[in-house]
Amino acid sequence: MDSNELRTRYLAFFEERGHTVVPSSSLVPAKDPTLLFANSGMVPFKDVFTGAEQKPYTRATSAQKCVRAGGKHNDLEEVGPSTRHHVFFEMLGNFSFGDYFKREAIAYAWDFSTRVLGLDPSRLWPTVNHVDDEAYDLWREVAGVPEDRLTRLGDEDNFWQMADVGPCGYNSEIFYDRGERYGCGKADCRPGCDCDRFWEYWNLVFMEFFQDENGVRTPLPKTNVDTGLGFERTLAILQGAESNYETDLFEPIIARIQALTGHSDEQRKREYIAYRVIADHSRAISFLIADGVLPGNEGRSYVLRRIVRRAIRYGRRLGLDGPFLSDTTAAVIEKMGGHYTELVERRQVIVDTVRREEEHFARTLSRVGWPSWTS
Ligand code: SER
Numbered sequence: 001m002d003s004n005e006l007r008t009r010y011l012a013f014f015e016e017r018g019h020t021v022v023p024s025s026s027l028v029p030a031k032d033p034t035l036l037f038a039n040s041g042m043v044p045f046k047d048v049f050t051g052a053e054q055k056p057y058t059r060a061t062s063a064q065k066c067v068r069a070g071g072k073h074n075d076l077e078e079v080g081p082s083t084r085h086h087v088f089f090e091m092l093g094n095f096s097f098g099d100y101f102k103r104e105a106i107a108y109a110w111d112f113s114t115r116v117l118g119l120d121p122s123r124l125w126p127t128v129n130h131v132d133d134e135a136y137d138l139w140r141e142v143a144g145v146p147e148d149r150l151t152r153l154g155d156e157d158n159f160w161q162m163a164d165v166g167p168c169g170y171n172s173e174i175f176y177d178r179g180e181r182y183g184c185g186k187a188d189c190r191p192g193c194d195c196d197r198f199w200e201y202w203n204l205v206f207m208e209f210f211q212d213e214n215g216v217r218t219p220l221p222k223t224n225v226d227t228g229l230g231f232e233r234t235l236a237i238l239q240g241a242e243s244n245y246e247t248d249l250f251e252p253i254i255a256r257i258q259a260l261t262g263h264s265d266e267q268r269k270r271e272y273i274a275y276r277v278i279a280d281h282s283r284a285i286s287f288l289i290a291d292g293v294l295p296g297n298e299g300r301s302y303v304l305r306r307i308v309r310r311a312i313r314y315g316r317r318l319g320l321d322g323p324f325l326s327d328t329t330a331a332v333i334e335k336m337g338g339h340y341t342e343l344v345e346r347r348q349v350i351v352d353t354v355r356r357e358e359e360h361f362a363r364t365l366s367r368v369g370w371p372s373w374t375s
Pocket of ligand 1: 039040041042093160203204205226227228229
């Protein structure tokens, strides 16, 4: 299954089950000063969960563009060493606004995972919040998961909040067991362990509280569901890849970097951290500029500037001394512009903006050298 097929089949599965397919919102959240970027699929529906906004539907599904940099959820420094974290990623989601709750959310996720994706049920390890007996029992009853593959975790793992203020709730995650050879070998290695054996690919949030500025939680008017399936991770699982970067989604971007460096496959493998950073950041840069963010010194613009500069720094490690981001962002536009047409519409702005920013940064560097934060 390639990336386009995974996205299409997910949306179709939920559409067949009464969900309205909603296009991704902009990465820049509308009228929301509490949030820098859309950081998950539920962001465009935040006011629907709180009851402040009504929609003509109670079930929705989407493939949402997300950026996790500079806010509560910030993965910038993870990108490179990590096999599966990104600044920019897509989240596939299904949502219930006061419609179905835990039982159906678990049944849908199990059905899609085992029947549509064809994942081996014995490799799926759900987790639940340690106080959520209801979800624990449902995993047993609805999905037939044996107790030894169910893990109870605390709030640090199984309670989800969009931001310090906003809707939130207990969650249940599904982990995929990639096999012992990826593991740390410890006797108690299981979901929640830091090693690379168990990959969390789907998060089911049972959204039922609102948290205010003082951290006080009150029940939302209705119980809701917000699930997020990690698109790139799931693709890596389906394609048996060592990391998200060895999938059809990243391959053309990585190949473009390799063409620029002239590296052999051996060298490319050795320099995998820099390749990952440039590929990930080229995606983030393309999508942020397409959504109207320009590099600058404050807020969102500053986060974009840091992403560009981090990419340039890793480019230098590969010997890319001149501007290269207009090439790598062009590869992103080619790969992803079919589904995300804004990339094609704003191609010229993207390419011109990165070129200007690279030139600007080269002048700064020649005057003052590398700033301390570019580790
Ligand atoms: N909001 C949850 C997450 O981001 C599920 O979509 O993981």
